[in-house]
Each structure stands twice: as structure tokens, then as C-alpha cells.
Amino acid sequence: MRQRDLPAEAPMLYEFKPGAQPALAMLPDPSPGDWFFDFEGDPLYDEGDPSVVGLEYLWGILDAQEMFDPWWALDRGEERRVFIRFIETLTARREQFPDMHVYHYAPYETSALKRLAIRYQTHEDALDDLLRAGVFVDLYATVRAAIRIGKGSYSIKKLEPLYMGDQLRDPDGVTAGDASIVAFHEFLQLTHEGNSSAAEGIRADLADYNGYDCLSTLRLRDWLLARAVEAGAGYGAVVPADGAVSDPGLTPDQEARARLVEELIAGSGPMDPAQRTAHEQARALLAAALTYYRREEKVAWWHHIDLLGQPREELESQRDVFVVDDAEVQQDWTPSSTRANAAFRRVLRLTGRWGPGSTPGSGVSIAYAAPGPPKAQFPARSGTLLRSGEATLEFTDDPDVVLVTESRPSALIFSERPVALLPPSPPRSKVIADRIAVVAQQSLGGALPENAVIDLLTRRPSRLVGDKPLPHTGEDITDIVAALTLMQDSYVAVQGPPGTGKTHTACAVIKTLVEQHHWRIGVVAQSHAVVEHLLAALLAAGLDAEAVGKMDNRSDPRPGPT
Numbered sequence: 306m307r308q309r310d311l312p313a314e315a316p317m318l319y320e321f322k323p324g325a326q327p328a329l330a331m332l333p334d335p336s337p338g339d340w341f342f343d344f345e346g347d348p349l350y351d352e353g354d355p356s357v358v359g360l361e362y363l364w365g366i367l368d369a370q371e372m373f374d375p376w377w378a379l380d381r382g383e384e385r386r387v388f389i390r391f392i393e394t395l396t397a398r399r400e401q402f403p404d405m406h407v408y409h410y411a412p413y414e415t416s417a418l419k420r421l422a423i424r425y426q427t428h429e430d431a432l433d434d435l436l437r438a439g440v441f442v443d444l445y446a447t448v449r450a451a452i453r454i455g456k457g458s459y460s461i462k463k464l465e466p467l468y469m470g471d472q473l474r475d476p477d478g479v480t481a482g483d484a485s486i487v488a489f490h491e492f493l494q495l496t497h498e499g500n501s502s503a504a505e506g507i508r509a510d511l512a513d514y515n516g517y518d519c520l521s522t523l524r525l526r527d528w529l530l531a532r533a534v535e536a537g538a539g540y541g542a543v544v545p546a547d548g549a550v551s552d553p554g555l556t557p558d559q560e561a562r563a564r565l566v567e568e569l570i571a572g573s574g575p576m577d578p579a580q581r582t583a584h585e586q587a588r589a590l591l592a593a594a595l596t597y598y599r600r601e602e603k604v605a606w607w608h609h610i611d612l613l614g615q616p617r618e619e620l621e622s623q624r625d626v627f628v629v630d631d632a633e634v635q636q637d638w639t640p641s642s643t644r645a646n647a648a649f650r651r652v653l654r655l656t657g658r659w660g661p662g663s664t665p666g667s668g669v670s671i672a673y674a675a676p677g678p679p680k681a682q683f684p685a686r687s688g689t690l691l692r693s694g695e696a697t698l699e700f701t702d703d704p705d706v707v708l709v710t711e712s713r714p715s716a717l718i719f720s721e722r723p724v725a726l727l728p729p730s731p732p733r734s735k736v737i738a739d740r741i742a743v744v745a746q747q748s749l750g751g752a753l754p755e756n757a758v759i760d761l762l763t764r765r766p767s768r769l770v771g772d773k774p775l776p777h778t779g780e781d782i783t784d785i786v787a788a789l790t791l792m793q794d795s796y797v798a799v800q801g802p803p804g805t806g807k808t809h810t811a812c813a814v815i816k817t818l819v820e821q822h823h824w825r826i827g828v829v830a831q832s833h834a835v836v837e838h839l840l841a842a843l844l845a846a847g848l849d850a851e852a853v854g855k856m857d858n859r860s861d862p863r864p865g866p867t
Contacts, residue, residue, distance in 0.1 A: 317466040318455035321536050327675045328450035328616075329533035332526075333442065334541035338402020340395070341367040341526070342409045343518040344417055345511065347486045352381055357424065360384055361417055362489055363511060364391060367519035375512045379493070388421045392428040395435065407435075408526050410461045410518075411445040412611060419607050423600065426593075433603055436610055443614060444525055450616040452532070461521055468528035469521060485514055558735075559599065562742050566592045568749055584753055587762035591745040598734035605731035612727050613672065613692060623660045625728045627669070627707065631656040632722035635708065640715070649718050653709045655726070668729035671696045671711060678719035695729055757796045768795040782813045789814070790822060808839060812846045819852055 345363035364376040364387055376391070378384040399405060409415070415436065422429045435441065448459060456463040465473060488507050495504035533540040569592035574585035581589065612623060621628050636652040659665065671693050678693055699708040709726065713719075747754045753763065760768065767775055769791040776784045788797045801807050818824040830836045840853055 319467060320453050321532075322451055322453055324616075324674070325451035325532075325536050326538035328447050329529065329536055330538040330540060330542040331675070332447060332529060332533055332540040333406050334404065335369065335526075335530070336402055336404040336406065337369050338398055338405030339369045340398075340405070340407045341519045341522040342407050342414055343515055343522065344414055345485050345489070345515050346413075346417065347489060357381070359420075361387075361421070363515050365512075365515035365519045367516065367523060369523075371520065371523065373512075373516040373519060375515060377508075384421070385425045385427075388418070388425060389428060391418075392431050392435075395440070396431055399435075399440065405440070406442045407440055408442050408444055408522050410443070410522050410525065412443055415441050415443070415607075415611070419604070423604065426596070426600070429600060429603060433607075436607060442526075444522065444529065446614050446616055446619075447529055448525075449618060451529075451536075461518070461525065464525060465521055468524045472520070472524075485511060558739070558742075562595050562738070565742060565745055565749075566595050569595070569745060572749070583763040583765075587753060587759060588748060590762050591741070591748055594741050595738070595745055598738045602731045602734070605728075609670065609692070609727060609730075617724070620725055621658070621660060624662045625665055626660045626663070627655070627657050627665070627726035628660075629655050629657040629722075629724050629726070634722075638713075638718040641712065647715075648712045649715050650710055650712045651718075653711070653722065655707050655709055655723070656705060658705055665698060665726075666729070667698050669696055669698050669709070669726040670694070670729055671709065671723045672725040672727055673721050674724050678721045679717045692727070693723070696726075698726070756794045760795050767797055768793045781810055782817070785810070785814050786817050789818065808842050811839060812842045812848075815843060816846055816848050819848065 343365045344361050345365070346359060346361040348359045350360035350362075351358045360378065360381065361384055362378050364378070365373065366376070367373045376387050378387040395407065418432055419436075422432045445459065445461075448464065454464065454467075488511055492504050492507040492511070495501075495507065530540055569588045572585065573589035573592060574581040578586055578589070612620065612626065615623070617628060620626050633654040633656075634651060635654045636650075638649040638651045640647040641650050673693050693711075694713075696712075697710045699710070701707065707726070709723070744754075744756070744758050748759065753759045755768065759765070767788065769775070769788065770793050771791075773791060775797070776787045778784055785797060785799060799807060799810065815826055815828075818826060828836050828839055830839070836855070840855055844850055844853060
């Protein structure tokens with residue numbers, strides 16, 4: 306029987322999915338410190354900078370005693386202050402209630418918090434700790450993994466007939482997110498016009514709407530706990546101490562860099578870049594560069610944790626994720642060598658499909674369904690997937706079939722088969738981060754050093770031996786080669802729109818420098834494809850193939866964007 310075939314007053318239908326028990330069992334025990342959290346945001350809000358859009362203007366928090374507290378952020382400055390207040394208040398609350406959780410519906414709330422941490426470059430480690438500890442519980446993921454309903458949508462508003470009873474929302478008030486945004490702009494306009502009475506009326510309506518969403522989240526949590534008992538799963542499953550995805554914290558090198566960042570910021574002058582001197586701006590940019598790689602690694606791990614918490618239906622639409630339909634053991638666990646401590650390996654033939662737009666590489670993270678193999682890692686109470694580490698990927702002629710090689714110590718081999726392949730761990734950045742730290746250390750104190758990095762950061766003109774000017778004979782290739790050979794630890798920039806011959810010029814310059822001046826030249830770009838295009842052009846221009854130090858991997862039968 307379908308819901309639409311029943312009378313309008315009939316109770317809403319639901320049933321348990323096959324994977325309901327493990328998902329429901331991972332719901333935490335209730336705590337008196339629990340929060341129920343919901344944002345109201347305008348994705349198109351801007352303050353004149355087109356690179357920064359969006360504003361989370363209302364942060365609604367309902368506690369376990371159903372006390373609602375709306376936090377408002379009416380501009381970018383207030384948003385930063387509210388974000389800091391939220392993270393610091395939540396961190397302090399966890400000290401009082403170590404078993405507390407923050408419940409929300411759908412991943413928007415955690416995605417927005419990550420975006421704000423990166424935007425304002427503050428409290429990233431504190432947010433990271435909260436995410437890894439499983440403090441945030443997305444009830445949408447639990448519903449999708451455990452419950453099938455008689456509606457065409459899993460919007461929380463569609464679920465409310467299951468649990469809100471006579472508290473169902475008033476259809477005459479603000480009832481949708483887009484209406485909330487319109488009301489917010491009406492409030493701003495009325496405030497600007499000085500009509501405070503009407504503005505406050507709209508503010509109250511927005512708070513009521515947001516407060517109801519928070520209450521709905523609490524009621525849904527309680528309803529799911531009852532369903533967990535009904536399904537025989539219980540809830541509050543114990544999370545193994547060795548199973549949580551943990552952050553090892555700052556290494557000694559990273560701690561030294563953190564102190565270096567503080568020194569650079571102290572010497573970077575005003576907060577507004579427009580008011581800084583060239584030297585102050587260079588120090589500010591170096592400070593940002595020192596934290597860049599750890600920040601990017603956090604973004605990658607946050608995405609990974611999000612994927613582990615998603616039900617299968619959601620994974621199928623994720624880029625660079627392979628959802629497994631069938632797993633066949635092509636080679637069972639065997640020692641990789643004759644050594645006593647040799648790792649064991651097995652090869653799996655997986656049939657499934659990549660998410661739209663996938664461009665996978667040769668490395669993947671391999672994921673299993675709970676309870677999973679030994680030592681599998683996962684965010685506390687994800688309730689969906691567990692991460693069993695890295696594996697190597699081999700493509701076949703069929704884009705829906707891949708071979709995966711796992712490696713494990715002999716004591717940790719297992720029979721379980723994976724349910725998904727996820728993007729691999731972020732690339733290691735220690736070498737480049739260490740080099741940035743060296744340049745940054747040299748930049749402390751008085752005058753900045755004279756080198757190519759500082760020349761670029763301070764926008765100093767190119768420096769040639771003997772303070773000679775850049776050559777301008779009209780022959781581009783000759784001029785560039787002459788400038789480079791006279792360069793005094795500086796730079797030469799060649800600029801031009803697509804189709805103006807930059808690749809041709811680069812090939813001619815590199816070929817001359819390699820063959821006539823015996824230079825070693827590194828080629829870097831934003832993608833391997835760009836590097837390989839230039840190297841292929843060099844070979845076509847006649848450079849000896851023995852002088853090119855990169856293998857051509859363009860023949861890999863990996864799937865392209867779909």
C-alpha cells in the first residue's frame with residue numbers, strides 16, 4: 306500500500322530497511338547536555354566581494370530541556386563572532402557533558418561550519434576535534450539508512466507527521482527555507498528604513514520557524530530511538546577505542562610552524578591588506594602559506610568523514626566514489642614475501658559504478674559496512690561505513706569493474722568484503738611545507754631576504770646580475786633565455802591568454818636551456834595533464850627523450866568524467 310492511496314487523515318506509513326539495525330544501534334544515548342541545531346542562511350548574500358558569498362544569519366540551538374536560543378548574525382563581522390562563540394561554547398559544554406551530541410538534519414550544518422572555519426581561518430582544530438569525536442549526529446543519514454517512508458521526499462517536513470502529533474507546524478507561518486530568506490531580506494529592509502516594530506515582528510517569525518525546526522529535530526531523535534527499540538537494535542552502541550578516526554595532533558614541526566605563524570602575523574601590520582606595506586603583506590602571505598597544507602588536509606579528512614556517514618543511496622551520487630555491487634576474491638590473503646613479518650595481501654575483483662564526474666587515480670580508501678574488519682576506523686557513531694585504510698586500484702577494460710589490492714599484517718586479515726571505494730588520503734605535503742617554513746624563518750626580523758619567493762610576494766621587479774634591466778630586443782625566446790641566464794635568484798614572468806603561443810615559447814626556451822646551458826628544469830602546473838602536454842610538446846620539438854624524467858600515463862584505461 307502506498308501513502309498516496311490512503312485517506313489524507315490516515316497515519317503515515319514507514320518500514321525498516323534491511324540495514325536498519327546497525328544504523329539505529331549507533332544512535333547515541335540521550336544526554337542532558339544534548340543540542341538540537343539548525344541554521345537559517347542566505348546563499349546569495351554578499352558585501353561587495355564576489356569571491357565571498359553567503360551568510361548564516363540565524364543559528365538556532367534547542368537544548369534537551371526544550372529551551373530555544375536564537376543567535377543572530379546580520380553581517381559578515383557578526384557571523385565570524387557567532388561562529389567563534391558557537392565553537393567555544395560547544396567545547397566548554399562538552400567539558401560539562403562529555404556524552405553530549407549536537408543533532409541536526411542533513412549535512413548542511415556541518416558543511417557550513419567547515420566553510421566558516423576555512424573562511425575566517427580560526428578554530429579549525431577545535432572544529433576538527435568535534436567532527437572526529439562524532440559530536441555531530443546527522444539524523445538524515447540515520448533515516449536514509451534505516452527507514453523507508455510512504456513519501457517521495459526525505460525532507461524533515463515530510464517526516465513530521467510520524468512524530469509531531471498535534472504540534473505539526475502552522476501552515477500560515479514561515480514554512481520553507483526560501484520563504485525564510487525572503488523574510489530575512491524584508492527584515493533588513495525594514496530595519497534600514499527605521500520601521501523597527503515591523504522588523505521585530507518578522508524577526509520573531511523567523512525565530513519561531515527556526516525554533517520549530519530545532520524542536521522537530523529533537524522529536525525525530527526521540528522517535529528514532531523508539532524505532533531502534535522496536536527493531537530490536539537498541540541504541541547507544543559502544544564505539545571501540547581503537548575505532549575512531551583520530552587526529553594525532555600537531556607534530557613538533559607543526560608546533561614550530563604554529564609559533565612561526567604567530568611571529569609572522571605579529572609583523573604583518575593591519576588586518577586590512579590595503580593598509581599594509583609590501584613587506585607586511587609578504588609576511589601575512591607567508592603566514593597563510595604555512596597553515597595552507599594542514600588546512601587543506603583537514604578539508605580532505607572532513608570530506609572523508611562525511612562520506613563514511615552517508616547511506617549507500619547518497620554515496621552513489623558522490624564524485625570519485627565507487628559503490629560496490631559485487632565483490633569477488635580473485636586472490637586470497639597471501640604473504641607478500643618470505644620474511645616472518647611480511648604483510649599479507651589479497652586481490653578483489655569489484656563490480657559496481659563510479660559516481661558522476663569521477664576521475665579516480667591509482668589509490669583509494671576502502672570502506673566496509675559495520676561492524677567491519679579489525680582495526681577499521683570511522684567517525685564515532687557514523688553508523689554507516691568504516692574505513693579500513695588504503696588500497697591500490699587497477700583498472701580493467703570495463704569501467705564498472707576494478708581490481709583492488711589490500712595489504713594487512715597477518716594478524717589482521719579478515720573475510721569481509723568492501724561496500725565502497727572512497728578517495729585516498731590527501732597527498733603528503735611535508736617537503737613543500739618544510740621549504741615554506743625555511744623561507745618564512747628567513748623573513749623574520751628586519752629587511753626581507755632577496756630571493757625569488759620574496760620578490761613575488763612583495764611584487765619587486767625581476768632582479769638580474771649587475772642590476773641590468775630585462776632585455777627587450779623583440780625576439781621573445783632570445784629575451785627570455787637571456788633574462789633567465791642573468792637572473793639573480795629571482796623570476797621572469799611570461800603572460801598571455803590561451804592561443805598566444807606560451808607552450809611553443811616554453812618549449813623553445815626549455816630546449817635551449819637544457820641543450821646549450823645544461824640546466825635541470827622542473828615543470829609544475831595545476832594538473833598532471835598540463836605537465837604532460839608540455840613534455841609531449843618538448844619531445845615533438847626534438848628534445849632528447851632521455852632528458853625527460855616523467856612517464857607518460859595517458860594510456861591508463863581509467864574512466865573519464867561521466
